[in-house]
Amino acid sequence: MNEKRMLEEEKHFETIIAEESVCTNDNLVYEKPETLTDTPMHYCPGCGHGVAHRLIAEVIDELGIQDKTIGVAPVGCSVFAYNYLNIDMTEAAHGRASAVATGIKRVLPDKYVFSYQGDGDLAAIGTGETIHTCNRGENILIIFINNGIYGMTGGQMAPTTLIGMKSTTTPFGREVEVMGNPLKITELIAQLPGVYYCTRVAVNTPNNVRKAKKAILNGFKYQELKKGLSFVEIVSNCPSNWKMTPLESNKWLEENMLPFYPLGDLKVPKNPPKADKGELI
Amino acid sequence: MAKVKGDIIIDIEKCKGCELCASACPQDSLELSRKINSKGYHYIVKIEDNCTGCTNCALVCPEGIIKVYRKTDKKKEPIATIANVTGDITVTVQS
Numbered sequence: 001m002n003e004k005r006m007l008e009e010e011k012h013f014e015t016i017i018a019e020e021s022v023c024t025n026d027n028l029v030y031e032k033p034e035t036l037t038d039t040p041m042h043y044c045p046g047c048g049h050g051v052a053h054r055l056i057a058e059v060i061d062e063l064g065i066q067d068k069t070i071g072v073a074p075v076g077c078s079v080f081a082y083n084y085l086n087i088d089m090t091e092a093a094h095g096r097a098s099a100v101a102t103g104i105k106r107v108l109p110d111k112y113v114f115s116y117q118g119d120g121d122l123a124a125i126g127t128g129e130t131i132h133t134c135n136r137g138e139n140i141l142i143i144f145i146n147n148g149i150y151g152m153t154g155g156q157m158a159p160t161t162l163i164g165m166k167s168t169t170t171p172f173g174r175e176v177e178v179m180g181n182p183l184k185i186t187e188l189i190a191q192l193p194g195v196y197y198c199t200r201v202a203v204n205t206p207n208n209v210r211k212a213k214k215a216i217l218n219g220f221k222y223q224e225l226k227k228g229l230s231f232v233e234i235v236s237n238c239p240s241n242w243k244m245t246p247l248e249s250n251k252w253l254e255e256n257m258l259p260f261y262p263l264g265d266l267k268v269p270k271n272p273p274k275a276d277k278g279e280l281i
Numbered sequence: 282m283a284k285v286k287g288d289i290i291i292d293i294e295k296c297k298g299c300e301l302c303a304s305a306c307p308q309d310s311l312e313l314s315r316k317i318n319s320k321g322y323h324y325i326v327k328i329e330d331n332c333t334g335c336t337n338c339a340l341v342c343p344e345g346i347i348k349v350y351r352k353t354d355k356k357k358e359p360i361a362t363i364a365n366v367t368g369d370i371t372v373t374v375q376s
Contacts, residue, residue, distance in 0.1 A: 021288070022286055022287060022288040022334075022350045022351070022352045023288050023290060023348075023350045024350070027334075027350040027351055027352045028348065028349075028350055029287075029334055029336060029349050029350065029351045030336040030339045030340075030347075030348065030349040031339075031348045031349070032345040032346070032348075033345075036345055040295050040344070041343070041344060043343065044297075045297035045298060045299035045322070045343075046297075046299030046300075046301055046343060047343055048343065049343070050342075050343025050344055050345065051340075051341065051342075051343050053345075054343075054345045203341075204341075205305070205341070206305050206336075206337040206340040206341055209340045209341060210340065239299075245300075246299040246300060246301055247299075247300055247301070247304055250301070250304075
């Protein structure tokens with residue numbers, strides 16, 4: 001008898017807890033998007049790549065284009081991006097992601113094609129491909145992750161490394177006389193007539209993450225118009241190679257990276273279509 | 282007492298303990314645990330019961346492992362009923 005009563009009481013309390021619990025499906029306001037797979041990411045703790053992947057997955061889910069999207073992964077830390085995004089993805093040679101994306105888009109013009117590239121990939125080894133793809137105005141979206149360093153190979157200097165910033169190949173800081181000036185590739189390609197939409201966002205604070213999502217959403221929606229290329233630069237951190245904790249790296253990013261790489265739109269369409277209202281797709 | 286009540290569920294096995302969510306939380310209700318998960322990372326836990334479900338932690342989480350729930354009191358009961366009015370009237374509501 002005693003056991004039975006205890007069981008009943010337990011059940012009673014369980015139902016009370018369940019009734020008071022906030023964690024019900026009706027109250028769910030945010031969860032991981034479906035396009036993002038359950039595979040644990042290989043990125044270092046605090047890396048901005050994870051947020052960027054999640055934002056792409058969220059946008060794809062929101063537009064409902066999971067079966068119509070083809071991504072091109074670069075060489076770099078995000079080389080395994082195809083493990084985390086549940087869409088068709090391909091791998092490109094180092095720096096050639098925009099060239100591969102051009103080919104895919106020309107053969108399959110109905111698909112949404114994007115390339116996901118880091119700064120060593122897009123701004124150093126693939127500068128030629130990037131500039132000519134942008135100049136031709138291919139209808140693709142280029143997502144450019146800028147953390148000012150070669151992350152995967154161990155933190156060597158990239159073209160986007162700031163003046164005075166330490167890396168394994170510039171142990172005393174980058175010197176202008178020897179290594180030249182940092183390359184603002186987004187400002188460079190914003191001048192090209194083929195580029196339709198060009199913006200720079202960051203993923204260090206919740207507010208910036210929301211803006212970044214909007215930029216990626218616009219990039220995908222403008223692809224439908226076939227007017228040119230969309231370019232989204234995401235200023236990100238690299239805690240491991242900056243030799244900082246994730247919190248310190250975000251603070252450093254805000255104090256040093258953002259003054260040099262100011263956030264905001266660099267090129268917006270003169271008469272923007274009402275893309276935000278979802279009328280295009 | 283706050284009208285909005287929120288809660289989060291963290292997948293601690295995938296947590297890498299970067300503490301970005303703890304710094305983004307306006308209520309300071311997240312903290313790094315002293316225990317570690319199977320990968321050897323200290324994981325994040327909710328230590329206060331003052332979550333408002335603002336989704337800030339989930340937005341900055343690089344692993345995408347935080348589920349956010351929010352409960353709002355949507356029941357608004359009428360404070361007065363007006364009937365049989367023919368002309369113009371002015372109603373002021375004092376909260």
